[in-house]
Amino acid sequence: MNRIYFKGNPWPEGHPIKKFKWSASIRDGNVWFDMHLESQDYYFERDIEDNEDTEYHSDWAAPIVWWNYHSCTLSSNNWHNGGFKVCTVKEYSPEYLDGLEIEIDTNPESIDDWDDLAFHIYLLGHNSVAKHKIKFERIGESSEFNITWVGKIAHAYVGDYDYKHDFNVTLSPRIVSRG
Numbered sequence: 531m532n533r534i535y536f537k538g539n540p541w542p543e544g545h546p547i548k549k550f551k552w553s554a555s556i557r558d559g560n561v562w563f564d565m566h567l568e569s570q571d572y573y574f575e576r577d578i579e580d581n582e583d584t585e586y587h588s589d590w591a592a593p594i595v596w597w598n599y600h601s602c603t604l605s606s607n608n609w610h611n612g613g614f615k616v617c618t619v620k621e622y623s624p625e626y627l628d629g630l631e632i633e634i635d636t637n638p639e640s641i642d643d644w645d646d647l648a649f650h651i652y653l654l655g656h657n658s659v660a661k662h663k664i665k666f667e668r669i670g671e672s673s674e675f676n677i678t679w680v681g682k683i684a685h686a687y688v689g690d691y692d693y694k695h696d697f698n699v700t701l702s703p704r705i706v707s708r709g
Contacts, residue, residue, distance in 0.1 A: 534569050534602060536653070536683070537696040540578050540593040545569040545602065550701055552677070555613070561622045564613040565649075565664075565679075566605040567699065572596045590685065590695060595654055603652045604659065604699075614648045614662075627675065628668035635660035638684075638693060655687030659697075674703040 533544035549568040554561055578593040586592040606612035614634045617626060634648045638660035641647060651659040661682040666675045678700060682693035 532699075532701050534567065534604070534697060534699045536602075537698075538590055539572075540591065540596060541572060541576065543575070545572055546574060547699070547701065548601070554616075556619055557615075560618055561616045562613045563616050564606045566608055567603070569602040571601045572599075589654065589688065599652070599654050604649060604697075605651075606649050609650045610645045612645075612648045612650070624668055624673050627666045629666070631663055631665040634662040634664065649681075651683060653683060654685060658684040658686040658691070658693070660684075660693055669703065676703070677701040 532547040535544035548570045551566045553564045580593045589595040649659050651657050663680050665678045668675055680698040683695040684691050684693045
């Protein structure tokens with residue numbers, strides 16, 4: 531099932547993906563990918579009763595904080611013109627992509643402007659996302675791929691700029707659309 535997981539949040543079972551779009555473009559003779567993902571509401575499958583007396587070690591673990599923001603959008607093109615370079619146009623083929631794992635924004639601390647990051651995220655407010663590893667696995671001889679995507683989140687909305695929160699996404703072509 532297509533889900534996004536945020537390690538340490540109140541829903542260890544993850545959240546269903548409502549929408550995912552994967553598109554390609556050509557920039558200066560290279561193929562670039564854009565990805566746009568939206569989750570269902572965090573509480574879509576299971577509501578969590580939050581007791582006022584419960585103390586959580588951080589906002590990240592508190593269900594009421596997640597309820598306030600409803601769902602996640604992780605995108606390379608919703609708020610800015612991001613995306614990531616894959617290969618040259620000459621190299622591009624389903625065979626080239628099969629098994630390809632790309633690392634993106636591996637050193638976000640060295641980037642001066644967040645608009646230079648490949649992706650932006652709305653999770654618990656507008657946070658920062660980096661240190662991505664995206665792997666493409668071709669399904670048989672088709673032009674469809676399973677995608678595994680992991681990365682790190684900084685809870686920047688509250689002033690925490692350390693990329694200490696893990697996320698991972700598993701996607702199959704069942705909901706993937708290409709533009």
